[in-house]
Amino acid sequence: MPAKIYYDSDADPSALDGKTVAILGYGSQGHGQAQNLRDSGVKVLVGQRPGSKNYDLAVSHGFEPVSASDAAAQGDVVNILLPDEVQGDIYREHIRDPLEPGNVLMCSHGFNIHFEQVVPPAGVDALLVAPKGPGHLVRSEFEKGGGVPCLIALGDG
Numbered sequence: 001m002p003a004k005i006y007y008d009s010d011a012d013p014s015a016l017d018g019k020t021v022a023i024l025g026y027g028s029q030g031h032g033q034a035q036n037l038r039d040s041g042v043k044v045l046v047g048q049r050p051g052s053k054n055y056d057l058a059v060s061h062g063f064e065p066v067s068a069s070d071a072a073a074q075g076d077v078v079n080i081l082l083p084d085e086v087q088g089d090i091y092r093e094h095i096r097d098p099l100e101p102g103n104v105l106m107c108s109h110g111f112n113i114h115f116e117q118v119v120p121p122a123g124v125d126a127l128l129v130a131p132k133g134p135g136h137l138v139r140s141e142f143e144k145g146g147g148v149p150c151l152i153a154l155g156d157g
Contacts, residue, residue: 006152008147013040016077019042019043020043020045020074021045021075021077022045022047022074023037023081024048024090024095025047025054025083026046026057026058027082027083027135028134029081029134030081031054031058031135031139032131032134033131034063035061035139035142036138036142045063045071045074045075046064046065046066047068047070048065049067069094072094072095073098076104077103077104078095078103078104078105079107080106080112081107084109087118088112088117088118091118096121100123101123102124103123103124103125105118105126105127106126106127106128107127108129109130110153125154125155126154127154128153129152131148131149131150132148132151133148
């Protein structure tokens with residue numbers, strides 16, 4: 001089956017009206033995606049460990065970072081943008097339990113879902129939105145009024 005290509009006109013941004021998107025990790029992808037969502041009118045909450053340079057960066061960009069657990073508990077959409085090697089442990093220790101049916105669990109790299117290090121609980125849909133570029137490019141293209149191609153995959157809980 002050939003790939004289906006979606007464009008901006010295919011999206012319904014109103015689906016995020018009244019929702020909170022929790023961005024867990026403010027590194028390469030996190031900083032670009034969090035700022036782009038916020039600048040698009042979406043309520044964004046950043047989960048980032050205090051004392052890290054990315055925590056300070058998030059603060060300098062106008063966010064008030066919280067713990068991964070708090071972000072997961074407050075987010076309707078929870079986007080895990082942490083390094084692959086730590087996602088499984090942080091998911092099991094801080095993210096899985098606060099998730100509720102109706103939440104959406106996202107990532108930008110499907111490694112940990114594929115290898116079952118991150119398994120969404122029943123009633124929580126999984127979504128992959130993988131920009132084909134690093135976070136600084138995702139951000140700079142957005143600021144120019146454009147974007148980068150993304151791979152998208154859906155799984156229902």
